[in-house]
Protein backbone atom coordinates (compact mmCIF):
# COMPACT_ATOMS: atom_id res chain seq x y z
CA UNK A 626 0.00 0.00 0.00
CA UNK A 627 2.87 2.37 0.84
CA UNK A 628 4.42 1.64 -2.56
CA UNK A 629 1.09 2.15 -4.33
CA UNK A 630 0.59 5.50 -2.56
CA UNK A 631 3.78 6.74 -4.23
CA UNK A 632 2.44 6.04 -7.74
CA UNK A 633 0.93 8.79 -9.91
CA UNK A 634 -2.68 9.69 -8.97
CA UNK A 635 -2.63 7.27 -6.04
CA UNK A 636 -1.47 9.45 -3.13
CA UNK A 637 -4.94 9.15 -1.54
CA UNK A 638 -4.12 5.49 -0.76
CA UNK A 639 -1.65 6.74 1.86
CA UNK A 640 -4.57 8.20 3.85
CA UNK A 641 -6.10 4.73 4.14
CA UNK A 642 -3.08 2.61 5.10
CA UNK A 643 -3.52 2.93 8.87
CA UNK A 644 -7.28 2.31 8.80
CA UNK A 645 -6.86 -0.75 6.60
CA UNK A 646 -4.18 -2.21 8.89
CA UNK A 647 -6.43 -1.64 11.92
CA UNK A 648 -9.31 -3.22 10.01
CA UNK A 649 -7.25 -6.38 9.48
CA UNK A 650 -6.85 -6.80 13.25
CA UNK A 651 -10.46 -5.77 13.83
CA UNK A 652 -11.80 -8.35 11.38
CA UNK A 653 -10.15 -11.17 13.34
CA UNK A 654 -10.57 -9.78 16.87
CA UNK A 655 -14.32 -9.17 16.43
CA UNK A 656 -14.92 -12.80 15.39
CA UNK A 657 -14.43 -14.76 18.64
CA UNK A 658 -15.36 -18.15 17.10
CA UNK A 659 -12.66 -17.68 14.43
CA UNK A 660 -15.09 -18.44 11.55
CA UNK A 661 -12.85 -18.01 8.46
CA UNK A 662 -15.70 -17.09 6.08
CA UNK A 663 -16.89 -14.31 8.38
CA UNK A 664 -13.35 -12.98 8.88
CA UNK A 665 -12.78 -12.97 5.10
CA UNK A 666 -16.05 -11.15 4.37
CA UNK A 667 -15.38 -8.63 7.14
CA UNK A 668 -11.96 -7.97 5.65
CA UNK A 669 -13.36 -7.58 2.12
CA UNK A 670 -16.03 -5.12 3.31
CA UNK A 671 -13.28 -2.49 3.50
CA UNK A 672 -13.14 -2.43 -0.32
CA UNK A 673 -16.76 -1.14 -0.36
CA UNK A 674 -16.33 0.99 2.76
CA UNK A 675 -13.45 3.01 1.30
CA UNK A 676 -15.76 3.89 -1.61
CA UNK A 677 -18.42 5.15 0.86
CA UNK A 678 -20.57 2.03 0.37
CA UNK A 679 -21.60 0.51 3.71
CA UNK A 680 -24.19 -2.10 2.74
CA UNK A 681 -24.41 -5.13 0.47
CA UNK A 682 -20.98 -6.65 1.23
CA UNK A 683 -20.37 -10.43 1.35
CA UNK A 684 -22.86 -13.14 2.37
CA UNK A 685 -21.34 -13.56 5.84
CA UNK A 686 -20.96 -9.85 6.58
CA UNK A 687 -23.53 -7.87 4.57
CA UNK A 688 -23.37 -4.47 6.35
CA UNK A 689 -20.78 -2.30 8.12
CA UNK A 690 -21.24 -2.26 11.90
CA UNK A 691 -20.33 1.41 12.43
CA UNK A 692 -23.15 3.88 13.07
CA UNK A 693 -24.38 6.25 10.38
CA UNK A 694 -21.45 8.53 9.53
CA UNK A 695 -23.67 11.60 9.03
CA UNK A 696 -21.73 14.88 8.78
CA UNK A 697 -18.47 12.98 9.11
CA UNK A 698 -19.09 11.70 5.58
CA UNK A 699 -17.85 14.83 3.89
CA UNK A 700 -14.57 14.98 5.81
CA UNK A 701 -13.39 11.51 4.82
CA UNK A 702 -11.21 10.89 1.82
CA UNK A 703 -13.42 8.39 0.04
CA UNK A 704 -12.03 6.66 -3.04
CA UNK A 705 -13.81 7.26 -6.33
CA UNK A 706 -15.15 4.01 -7.83
CA UNK A 707 -13.31 3.17 -11.04
CA UNK A 708 -10.37 5.51 -10.33
CA UNK A 709 -6.83 4.18 -10.73
CA UNK A 710 -6.16 4.37 -6.97
CA UNK A 711 -9.39 2.53 -6.13
CA UNK A 712 -8.89 -0.21 -8.73
CA UNK A 713 -5.28 -0.88 -7.77
CA UNK A 714 -5.95 -0.86 -4.02
CA UNK A 715 -8.95 -3.19 -4.43
CA UNK A 716 -6.77 -5.60 -6.43
CA UNK A 717 -4.22 -5.54 -3.63
CA UNK A 718 -6.76 -6.21 -0.88
CA UNK A 719 -8.55 -8.98 -2.82
CA UNK A 720 -5.48 -11.04 -3.72
CA UNK A 721 -6.47 -14.75 -3.41
CA UNK A 722 -3.27 -15.57 -1.51
CA UNK A 723 -3.93 -12.82 1.01
CA UNK A 724 -7.56 -13.95 1.40
CA UNK A 725 -6.44 -17.50 2.17
CA UNK A 726 -4.24 -16.13 4.97
CA UNK A 727 -6.91 -13.76 6.28
CA UNK A 728 -9.32 -16.71 6.64
CA UNK A 729 -6.85 -18.37 9.01
CA UNK A 730 -6.34 -15.35 11.31
CA UNK A 731 -6.74 -16.15 14.99
CA UNK A 732 -9.14 -13.95 16.98
CA UNK A 733 -7.30 -14.38 20.29
CA UNK A 734 -3.80 -15.71 19.87
CA UNK A 735 -1.05 -13.32 18.91
CA UNK A 736 2.66 -14.04 18.80
CA UNK A 737 3.48 -10.98 20.92
CA UNK A 738 3.28 -12.99 24.17
CA UNK A 739 5.71 -15.64 22.98
CA UNK A 740 8.04 -12.92 21.69
CA UNK A 741 7.90 -11.25 25.11
CA UNK A 742 8.76 -14.58 26.74
CA UNK A 743 11.73 -15.15 24.41
CA UNK A 744 12.96 -11.65 25.13
CA UNK A 745 12.77 -12.37 28.87
CA UNK A 746 14.65 -15.69 28.42
CA UNK A 747 17.31 -13.82 26.45
CA UNK A 748 17.58 -11.25 29.24
CA UNK A 749 18.37 -13.96 31.82
CA UNK A 750 20.45 -16.11 29.46
CA UNK A 751 21.97 -13.86 26.75
CA UNK A 752 22.68 -15.82 23.57
CA UNK A 753 26.15 -14.29 23.21
CA UNK A 754 27.37 -16.03 26.40
CA UNK A 755 27.92 -19.77 26.73
CA UNK A 756 26.54 -21.23 29.99
CA UNK A 757 26.97 -24.63 31.57
CA UNK A 758 23.99 -26.97 31.42
CA UNK A 759 23.00 -26.20 35.00
CA UNK A 760 23.61 -22.47 34.51
CA UNK A 761 21.39 -22.42 31.41
CA UNK A 762 18.65 -24.44 33.10
CA UNK A 763 18.66 -22.21 36.20
CA UNK A 764 18.57 -19.03 34.14
CA UNK A 765 15.67 -20.28 32.01
CA UNK A 766 13.76 -21.23 35.18
CA UNK A 767 14.36 -17.74 36.59
CA UNK A 768 13.25 -16.15 33.31
CA UNK A 769 10.06 -18.25 33.33
CA UNK A 770 9.28 -17.36 36.95
CA UNK A 771 9.75 -13.67 36.20
CA UNK A 772 7.55 -13.95 33.11
CA UNK A 773 4.82 -15.81 35.02
CA UNK A 774 4.78 -13.07 37.64
CA UNK A 775 5.10 -10.04 35.36
CA UNK A 776 3.93 -11.19 31.90
CA UNK A 777 0.29 -10.14 32.35
CA UNK A 778 0.52 -6.89 34.27
CA UNK A 779 -2.52 -4.62 34.10
CA UNK A 780 -2.59 -1.04 32.89
CA UNK A 781 -1.50 1.48 35.54
CA UNK A 782 -3.73 4.32 36.74
CA UNK A 783 -2.63 7.80 37.86
CA UNK A 784 -3.50 9.13 41.33
CA UNK A 785 -6.46 10.91 39.75
CA UNK A 786 -7.70 7.52 38.51
CA UNK A 787 -6.87 8.08 34.84
CA UNK A 788 -5.48 5.18 32.76
CA UNK A 789 -1.79 5.87 32.02
CA UNK A 790 -0.43 5.84 28.46
CA UNK A 791 2.79 6.96 26.82
CA UNK A 792 3.25 8.23 23.26
CA UNK A 793 6.23 7.56 21.00
CA UNK A 794 7.09 8.36 17.40
CA UNK A 795 8.83 5.62 15.44
CA UNK A 796 10.64 5.97 12.13
CA UNK A 797 9.36 2.53 11.17
CA UNK A 798 5.75 3.71 11.49
CA UNK A 799 6.46 6.76 9.32
CA UNK A 800 6.74 8.96 12.42
CA UNK A 801 3.10 8.39 13.31
CA UNK A 802 2.34 8.52 17.00
CA UNK A 803 2.18 5.15 18.71
CA UNK A 804 0.29 4.76 21.98
CA UNK A 805 1.70 2.41 24.63
CA UNK A 806 -0.21 1.40 27.73
CA UNK A 807 1.82 2.02 30.90
CA UNK A 808 1.69 -1.14 33.00
CA UNK A 809 1.76 -1.48 36.79
CA UNK A 810 5.24 -1.77 38.37
CA UNK A 811 7.10 -5.09 38.15
CA UNK A 812 7.18 -7.29 41.25
CA UNK A 813 9.78 -9.86 42.33
CA UNK A 814 7.93 -11.97 44.88
CA UNK A 815 9.31 -15.12 43.28
CA UNK A 816 12.79 -14.20 44.57
CA UNK A 817 11.59 -14.29 48.21
CA UNK A 818 9.75 -17.58 47.65
CA UNK A 819 12.81 -19.04 45.98
CA UNK A 820 15.14 -17.96 48.80
CA UNK A 821 12.96 -19.31 51.57
CA UNK A 822 12.44 -22.60 49.70
CA UNK A 823 16.20 -22.92 49.13
CA UNK A 824 16.95 -22.32 52.82
CA UNK A 825 14.30 -24.87 53.75
CA UNK A 826 15.67 -27.53 51.39
CA UNK A 827 19.27 -26.97 52.47
CA UNK A 828 18.26 -27.11 56.13
CA UNK A 829 16.34 -30.35 55.64
CA UNK A 830 18.91 -32.37 53.82
CA UNK A 831 22.40 -31.32 52.85
CA UNK A 832 22.53 -33.99 50.14
CA UNK A 833 19.87 -32.12 48.19
CA UNK A 834 22.44 -29.46 47.50
CA UNK A 835 24.44 -31.82 45.36
CA UNK A 836 23.75 -31.01 41.72
CA UNK A 837 26.24 -33.35 40.12
CA UNK A 838 23.64 -36.03 39.38
CA UNK A 839 21.35 -33.55 37.60
CA UNK A 840 23.90 -32.64 34.96
CA UNK A 841 23.72 -34.85 31.87
CA UNK A 842 26.90 -35.92 30.09
CA UNK A 843 27.88 -33.78 27.07
CA UNK A 844 26.28 -34.87 23.78
CA UNK A 845 29.69 -35.72 22.36
CA UNK A 846 30.07 -38.27 25.18
CA UNK A 847 27.99 -40.84 23.27
CA UNK A 848 29.99 -40.37 20.08
CA UNK A 849 32.33 -43.28 19.33
CA UNK A 850 35.68 -42.28 17.95
CA UNK A 851 37.08 -44.26 15.02
CA UNK A 852 40.69 -45.33 14.95
CA UNK A 853 42.89 -43.47 12.50
CA UNK A 854 43.06 -46.55 10.21
CA UNK A 855 39.26 -46.94 10.15
CA UNK A 856 38.81 -43.25 9.38
CA UNK A 857 41.24 -43.47 6.44
CA UNK A 858 39.52 -46.64 5.15
CA UNK A 859 36.09 -44.98 5.31
CA UNK A 860 37.40 -41.91 3.53
CA UNK A 861 38.80 -44.02 0.69
CA UNK A 862 35.61 -46.09 0.23
CA UNK A 863 33.58 -42.95 -0.17
CA UNK A 864 35.69 -41.78 -3.11
CA UNK A 865 36.33 -45.14 -4.77
CA UNK A 866 32.62 -45.70 -5.37
Ligand SMILES: [Zn+2]
Nearest residue numbers: 674678679689
Ligand atom coordinates in the same frame (compact mmCIF):
# COMPACT_ATOMS: atom_id res chain seq x y z
ZN1 LIG B 1 -18.63 1.30 6.28
